[in-house]
């Protein structure tokens with residue numbers, strides 16, 4: 336275990352203190368977010384995971400089985416949230432869905448949309464619908480130019496095609512009970528606009544231009560990590576962007592931060608406070624608040640053992656508290 340000399344003294348912790356707020360701790364774990372690996376059929380410019388078609392990191396069946404075992408003995412967990420990479424490309428994806436549903440958990444599939452069009456995924460929308468899986472689909476704009484700029488040539492057209500398939504399966508359609516939410520992130524080094532207004536804009540454009548329906552738009556801040564951080568560094572914008580996040584600190588977002596009720600598990604079975612800490616390999620903090628713990632799914636009987644533990648923070652946390660805030664559920668305030 337690694338000793339932390341100045342835990343809770345970083346800029347984010349100081350900002351919490353100035354706002355009269357305590358350091359972050361985790362209450363009961365409500366969401367288990369599983370990152371099944373870095374394999375993806377896209378290479379988006381803002382990706383904090385730095386995912387792509389050649390990334391070898393992928394979850395093995397024994398790790399998936401250990402996670403499902405832990406889930407079974409973690410009654411506080413309500414949601415299994417599956418992400419990646421493109422989670423649908425992992426060999427354990429179908430098992431995760433089926434097993435978690437049989438345990439009575441809600442399941443979220445974080446999809447890039449284009450994965451639905453891969454040849455072996457013909458029956459996937461029907462399978463997800465029959466299991467009442469909620470889909471959160473990335474679509475950073477309703478225009479071809481902007482989507483292709485961030486996500487690659489031709490991605491917009493394929494995304495619209497996939498949205499049509501999902502609508503035809505009932506996803507996003509009134510009365511179907513099948514949830515299709517879209518995820519927006521800015522196309523550059525700026526914060527998202529107000530979520531409700533953007534949702535209205537998306538609905539109007541997608542409905543009139545493509546007859547696409549969806550439930551809600553979730554706005555997310557670009558985290559200064561991974562490929563997006565590289566882009567910022569290359570353009571000499573990193574410090575300016577971080578200052579923007581720091582100066583936009585909004586104390587009203589802190590109560591809803593996802594790390595308060597979420598545990599993230601990586602492709603190799605190690606546990607983290609969130610997907611961002613996972614990418615930084617910031618391990619969980621132990622009970623004495625001075626030790627990082629290499630917690631692995633195999634080392635726990637239940638996620639309730641992690642209740643009450645401190646959350647490890649750093650500069651990137653300002654991305655979650657900037658403006659209206661940001662989480663996997665969208666804006667926070």
Ligand code: SF4
Nearest residue numbers: 375377379382420447
């Ligand atoms: S942002 Fe999503 S779709 Fe794009 S490369 Fe990363 S994991 Fe893949």
Ligand code: SF4
Nearest residue numbers: 594608609611652655
């Ligand atoms: S990045 Fe966000 S979710 Fe993760 S620990 Fe920091 S504040 Fe919490």
